[in-house]
Amino acid sequence: MPRHATNAGTSRALNRRLIVNEIRRAGSIARSELADLTGLSGAAVTFITSELIEEGLLREDPESAGQRRRPLSLNYSNHFAIGIKLTETELQGVLTDLSTTVIAGQRRAVDAHQPEQVATACAELALELIAQSGTPVSRVSGIGLALPGIVDARQGIVTESSRIGWHYVPVARLIAEKAGLRVWVDNDVNAFALGEHLFGLGRQAQSVAAMTIGRGVGAGLVVNGGIFRGHRGGAGEVGHIPIAIDGRLCECGRHGCLEAYVSEQSIVKQLHERSDDYRKCSADDVLALAQSGNFDALAVLDRAGGGLGRGLAALVNMFDPEVLVLGGEGVRFLPYFKKAMTGEFERLAFGEKRRIDVHEWNDDAWTRGAAGLVVQQFFNFDVPPGASPIRAAEGEAEPVGETLELSYRPL
Ligand SMILES: [Zn+2]
Known part of the structure; x- marks a missing residue:
């Protein structure tokens, strides 16, 4: 003490x-x-x-x-949590016990990202999961929402999510008012890292760095039981670590970013550039081609693997975490990333030889992390919900005034 x-x-x-x-x-x-x-x-x-x-x-x-x-x-079965992951196209929701073990799950499509509509859909999904599982509402500790973007977790506000098209959206309050439950909101990779720290690969560790690859590339850092957020909540944007000077053009407009080599879109694009024959290939096609021994697909994935190794080495050199986890939908490419990834990682990571723990990715990984946002209150006492229904009803949860006008940019 x-x-x-x-x-x-x-x-x-x-x-x-x-x-x-x-x-x-x-x-x-x-x-x-x-x-x-x-x-x-x-x-x-x-x-x-x-x-x-x-x-x-x-x-x-x-x-x-x-x-x-x-x-x-x-006593894991005495408290329950709702975890929801918001993507560009759908809501994935689970109800879990205190160990984030999934008891019930549901998905629903969201075709518009207007904050009010999404909040209503989240609240409905939560209440349906509670009904489906037969859990008494009194034992549900809250809702955790995970989404791509920069989040002010203390106030439950999505500061900026270009993928969803949100700018200063107090989404925790919107959901709390509709669901009557307390709501935590955080960046999806932060939530994944927290989940891995609480009950996953980093359970025994004090510090965990988790990198996810897929639609984008990001990292979540857990230090002494809490998420390291940086000054404005933007820590962990490792997708835009420069790994090549004058390298490929990234979606962000800069050159040489990790994401420009490793994200699924970038992988697909790199294959398209090799030949017009591949112009209709999706990420799944790239994988199938690699499995059949296609030279171009293997070359693209090998290059991406090398980039990933550099990114992981940069993360380790910066933070020296006790446990390093690699997750995300993109881990399915790992058999073809592995050789170059390991080679670059070992060449560039300082200090003694380190391991990369690869997460056996499944559909529940994001949503279990989102449930971890709720569960963390039992293990850390300093992370209040972004909004609770009682505070909202009393008008105390009104966050910061005029700058918080709902703003929505269509995709
Ligand atoms: Zn970039």
Whole structure:
């Protein structure tokens, strides 16, 4: 416990956080071991864990031989979360337990990105998932929304999402008012990184960097249990790390960006440039061509893999994370990225040899991360929702005044 923890409330919150996170990492653990790991007294551990059992967050496991008292684990089925991922074309939603394990899931198309309509669709999707799973609303802790773009997570405002066409949209408040639940909103890659830190590949780590590849390229950084956002929420825009001088033109208008080699559109484009014969090929076709041994497809993917290795090395050299995760729809190209990716990564990453943990990508990965935005409140006590329905009703959640006029640019 830090020495500057002066008031009882702060130190109580810190001690609870210490204990809950040790149990999250360990799975099942004895009270005596908790005292050793946290440095808290046996009496303090007993007091805090009793409180947490009473609140339904912890439970005692069945007795095992030789133990005086039953070990403790988290009671994952006492709290539930809704995770929603917004893309250009659809909403993907899940209802999960506290470990972000999916209990129910649904998708629905969104053909327009007007904030009001999207918020209504999110609220309806959440309520349908709750009904479908038979979960009492009182045990649903909130909604997490993940989307591409820069987000002011503390206020629940999408500052800028060129892909969705939003600029200063207080989307957490809009959804909270319609769903009657608390709402967290964050960048989708941040949410994925948080999910991996809480219950995924970075579960045992204090710092996690997660890079995702697919439609775009991005990274989320978790440091000491919290997302590192940067000054304006724009940290992790690794898609625009320059990996080549005077390189390919990127969607952002600059040259040589990582994304200009590795995003799915860029891969498709690079194949088109090799021959007119490929002009109708999609990303899936590039993969099929590579699988059949097509030279051009293999050459494009090898080049992209080399670019990806450079980007990952830049990320590691900048942040030195304990765990480095690679995820996103684009990991399906990995068999063809791998050789060049590993080669460039090992050549350029400083320090001792490091591993890249590749996420076995599936449809739930984004939405589980979104549910993690809700679940994080049980493990970190300093991330309030972007908007809660009660505050909204009292008019206190009105964020920053005139600059927050809804603004929408058609795609
Ligand atoms: Zn760029």
